[in-house]
């Protein structure tokens with residue numbers, strides 16, 4: 001069993017390039033029309049109040065770890081990084097396979113990443129941005145040369161499908177990115193992270209933890225499903241997205257004008273529109289895919305980022321503002337530039353995309 005040791009005195013500051021990305025979305029699409037058939041709601045209400053048209057739901061046998069592994073493999077392939085060389089895996093999730101062991105160990109084993117340390121970040125929907133910022137720290141400090149950062153959720157297993165105020169919102173999926181140390185001018189330019197535990201009861205899964213372990217009563221009363229004060233969260237979200245975004249941009253020494261794309265947590269289209277107004281950034285500079293996936297919690301920014309990179313919507317040298325909020329209450333925002341302007345990795349990739357499209 002390889003031991004992980006890092007000699008702090010040997011650490012040097014490095015930049016990190018984002019060299020690979022991938023997603024995994026379950027095949028099963030659940031439309032608003034299908035939800036209409038089970039609870040008192042309408043497609044029109046859901047679209048108007050949230051922007052969501054459909055979401056993906058994991059099949060029996062699909063789990064947070066299986067989706068994380070698939071997204072992780074795709075990101076490693078894209079980066080051309082051998083799994084044997086991978087040093088660190090961080091999995092952000094609120095819906096691990098089990099409370100114990102950490103789902104990151106299942107992901108590490110499933111990938112065959114025998115030389116990687118693995119850990120979980122659990123800051124709810126903020127998770128992927130928190131995990132990405134954390135991974136940058138390990139690479140910037142010289143502690144690790146690379147990292148695989150994954151956001152993965154199986155929220156459908158924690159939703160009360162009879163509660164119309166929550167079951168319309170959530171979906172399953174995973175997104176992943178690979179970071180690798182580089183001397184090029186790119187990486188994490190600035191970030192903020194925050195927590196306000198006074199709002200801890202606004203979104204929660206009350207039972208199944210040490211406060212209320214599973215009992216026949218807790219299961220019968222659906223206490224193992226998501227409970228949410230939608231209006232309070234909405235208010236918090238509209239305020240914090242703009243504030244966290246602003247603070248991260250200031251930490252990067254920039255202004256909103258210098259941000260090419262904002263990739264916000266996909267919780268509600270109206271929250272994103274409100275943040276765009278507060279930031280004074282046109283909505284067409286926001287990456288939005290909530291229509292197709294709903295709120296995939298810790299996976300949402302990861303999926304949006306990976307899809308925008310994949311489609312070429314985001315250019316390699318663009319400055320991106322990633323910003324998320326969630327249960328806790330928590331928030332995080334980061335200004336990142338995936339790669340230096342002159343990166344050969346990206347030029348090769350984009351040339352091959354252009355050639356294959358001819």
Ligand SMILES: CC(C)(COP(=O)(O)OP(=O)(O)OC[C@H]1O[C@@H](n2cnc3c(N)ncnc32)[C@H](O)[C@@H]1OP(=O)(O)O)[C@@H](O)C(=O)NCCC(=O)NCCS
Pocket residue numbers: 040041042045046049050125164165168203228230231233234237267268295325326327
């Ligand atoms: C949940 C949310 C979509 C509800 O939308 P809203 O416009 O705030 O709706 P309200 O909660 O004010 O409810 C308005 C009415 O719609 C009803 N309603 C709620 N869900 C409904 C649904 N699916 N279909 C039809 N009506 C619904 C309510 O019962 C309420 O009826 P009433 O006025 O008769 O009491 C919205 O509050 C939200 O997105 N909040 C943030 C949630 C979030 O981001 N969570 C994840 C954080 S990471």
